[in-house]
Amino acid sequence: MSDSEHEYSENENDAIYDDEETALEMAALESSAMIERPAKEFINHKAALSALLEEISQKSLKWIHRCDIVSTQPIVVEKADNDLDRELKFYQQGLEAAILGKQEVLNAGVPFERPNDYFAEMVKSDSHMARIRQKLLDQQKGIQNAEEAKKQRELRKYGKKIQHEKLKEREDQKKVALDKIATIKKRLRSGDLGDADDFDIGVDSDGDDKKSRFNRGAKVKNGRPQPNKKRQNKNEKFGYGGKKRGMKNNTSDSAADMSSFSVKRNKSSTFSAPSKKGKAQRPGKAKRQRAH
Amino acid sequence: MATLYKTAQSEYMDVDELIDEKERQSNIKHRVLMVASRGSTYRHRHMLNDLEMLLPHAKKEAKIEAKKDMDLLNEMAEIQGCNNVFYFETRKHTDLYLWISRAPSGPSVKFQVQNLHTMDELKMTGNCLKGSRPILSFDANFETEPHLQLLKEILTQTFGVPKGARKSKPFFDHVFTFSIVDGRIWFRNYQIAEKDSETGGDLGRNDKPTLIEIGPRFVLNTIRIFEGSFGGPTLYENPNFVSPNVIRANLRKSRAVKHVDRINSAKAKEVRTAENPLPTDPLNDVFN
Numbered sequence: 001m002s003d004s005e006h007e008y009s010e011n012e013n014d015a016i017y018d019d020e021e022t023a024l025e026m027a028a029l030e031s032s033a034m035i036e037r038p039a040k041e042f043i044n045h046k047a048a049l050s051a052l053l054e055e056i057s058q059k060s061l062k063w064i065h066r067c068d069i070v071s072t073q074p075i076v077v078e079k080a081d082n083d084l085d086r087e088l089k090f091y092q093q094g095l096e097a098a099i100l101g102k103q104e105v106l107n108a109g110v111p112f113e114r115p116n117d118y119f120a121e122m123v124k125s126d127s128h129m130a131r132i133r134q135k136l137l138d139q140q141k142g143i144q145n146a147e148e149a150k151k152q153r154e155l156r157k158y159g160k161k162i163q164h165e166k167l168k169e170r171e172d173q174k175k176v177a178l179d180k181i182a183t184i185k186k187r188l189r190s191g192d193l194g195d196a197d198d199f200d201i202g203v204d205s206d207g208d209d210k211k212s213r214f215n216r217g218a219k220v221k222n223g224r225p226q227p228n229k230k231r232q233n234k235n236e237k238f239g240y241g242g243k244k245r246g247m248k249n250n251t252s253d254s255a256a257d258m259s260s261f262s263v264k265r266n267k268s269s270t271f272s273a274p275s276k277k278g279k280a281q282r283p284g285k286a287k288r289q290r291a292h
Numbered sequence: 293m294a295t296l297y298k299t300a301q302s303e304y305m306d307v308d309e310l311i312d313e314k315e316r317q318s319n320i321k322h323r324v325l326m327v328a329s330r331g332s333t334y335r336h337r338h339m340l341n342d343l344e345m346l347l348p349h350a351k352k353e354a355k356i357e358a359k360k361d362m363d364l365l366n367e368m369a370e371i372q373g374c375n376n377v378f379y380f381e382t383r384k385h386t387d388l389y390l391w392i393s394r395a396p397s398g399p400s401v402k403f404q405v406q407n408l409h410t411m412d413e414l415k416m417t418g419n420c421l422k423g424s425r426p427i428l429s430f431d432a433n434f435e436t437e438p439h440l441q442l443l444k445e446i447l448t449q450t451f452g453v454p455k456g457a458r459k460s461k462p463f464f465d466h467v468f469t470f471s472i473v474d475g476r477i478w479f480r481n482y483q484i485a486e487k488d489s490e491t492g493g494d495l496g497r498n499d500k501p502t503l504i505e506i507g508p509r510f511v512l513n514t515i516r517i518f519e520g521s522f523g524g525p526t527l528y529e530n531p532n533f534v535s536p537n538v539i540r541a542n543l544r545k546s547r548a549v550k551h552v553d554r555i556n557s558a559k560a561k562e563v564r565t566a567e568n569p570l571p572t573d574p575l576n577d578v579f580n
Contacts, residue, residue: 042531049438049527052399052519057445065455067427067464068448074432080474094469094482094503097429105427105464113486114421114463121422123345123506124411135414 064108069097185223322454324350325374325395327365329358332382338410339388340380342508345411346481347451348423348459350378358383366521369395376450377521380405387536390512392450393521400521401446403512404533406476411507418483418504420466425453426481427464433472439517439528440472466506475532477512480505 058066071093077086105112226232237247283291324347328340332355344352351372356364358381369377379391388408393400409416428451434444451468453460469480482503517528 043526043529045527046438053442070430071432075471077473090480094467098467098484101427122419123422124419
């Protein structure tokens with residue numbers, strides 16, 4: 001009677017079991033799976049540890065034989081990976097111990113500091129310390145060099161910028177000036193003298209006209225200012241365009257050309273004093289005084 | 293045994309004459325035997341040499357076979373007249389374990405040594421007298437648990453140089469710091485610089501000394517504390533210690549899991565494509 005009631009229970013797994021015993025077995029198995037197994041116990045016999053500590057500790061010994069200092073603050077580091085924080089805490093612990101230790105040592109009547117003339121073997125050899133010093137020096141030098149290089153780079157960039165700006169300024173100024181001159185010339189040619197006040201200069205060529213300065217003598221051709229002769233020759237020789245192929249080769253004319261030969265110059269020696277030419281020889285002092 | 297005791301005592305006779313008789317008797321002499329196992333790397337050897345230079349009451353021994361000769365360590369200590377032993381065991385040419393033990397019957401500790409930096413590293417610029425006595429600085433955390441208190445006592449008796457040890461120098465110029473961070477013991481060795489670092493003159497009265505690191509530096513991860521020397525019942529087991537073998541095995545397993553997952557997913561894909569074929573497209577034959 002109870003079995004048939006259990007057959008149609010809500011849990012569909014139980015419907016399989018027609019026997020009450022197997023149902024109980026299954027229930028037991030399932031519940032055992034839910035029991036928490038105790039975590040593995042790690043041995044820590046506190047009483048035995050304390051007893052052993054009592055046995056081996058050297059209480060009768062004075063402090064100077066042990067030299068141990070316990071820090072006043074426990075060290076708490078949140079993350080062991082944080083090197084800076086951790087090393088700082090170690091440093092502080094050591095510093096505190098050094099100060100307290102020195103007090104205790106001096107209280108016990110034992111010398112603490114090493115006198116300046118006490119020389120003994122050190123744990124690291126002198127050559128090792130020299131290598132350490134060299135490495136530190138190299139590091140410092142490296143830093144200095146890097147800084148200098150950075151400064152130079154910055155300066156160069158800055159200098160380049162300034163140069164660029166200056167060039168642009170000059171070009172602009174030149175353009176403006178040329179434009180103004182061109183307009184004035186146009187007005188000159190067209191005969192309109194009304195707006196000569198732009199420049200505050202007279203139309204006639206005075207001594208210090210800006211215009212006249214530009215249009216001085218040989219330096220004008222086709223109304224455009226020309227560079228000097230030397231510059232013109234160089235432009236012809238090295239400038240753009242034109243035939244330059246055989247310019248440095250001799251032709252029959254140039255080979256036969258005797259104009260640049262001067263007998264007198266060829267005959268004179270380079271080490272003799274150059275003679276005074278063109279100026280009449282000045283009479284000596286006596287003659288001058290007599291003439292006067 | 294009596295002769296051994298007499299010879300051990302006579303070594304300390306040539307010290308300060310002002311030592312009281314009573315004090316001399318109560319002055320417990322510690323000597324440390326330092327032994328390494330075969331198969332140590334250059335770093336471990338250098339560390340051993342560094343510690344030997346820093347601890348003038350230590351005596352270095354020849355290398356021993358790791359598993360066979362560990363039982364002989366107690367006897368070796370007795371022969372040499374040492375009451376503490378440092379045993380550096382290297383496993384698999386990579387892991388370094390340090391045993392610190394009190395020779396005849398005392399407790400012993402096994403540590404794993406990590407983050408080892410020797411004195412040769414050029415970043416550590418300090419220097420100290422060879423054999424000068426250190427000031428030991430312990431973190432306040434050492435007083436909290438009984439196993440930490442025991443460790444503090446053991447470290448004091450081994451790393452602390454006894455007064456009047458044969459090769460020790462009289463002045464104090466360095467400090468050993470032991471701190472507890474992340475459940476491990478961190479060791480640092482600093483030089484106490486009393487002079488002004490820039491001018492080389494003496495510091496003023498109110499100026500603090502500066503500390504410069506000498507090295508070596510290492511981290512000790514406690515594994516177990518035993519009641520006897522190199523054996524005996526375990527008194528303390530560190531719950532956070534994971535053996536380096538287990539770490540390496542887990543790493544390899546995680547990579548293996550990736551491979552196995554890829555194979556399984558390929559198989560599953562085959563099954564899926566077999567079970568769900570693409571539906572036929574009614575427009576397939578339009579251009580045929």
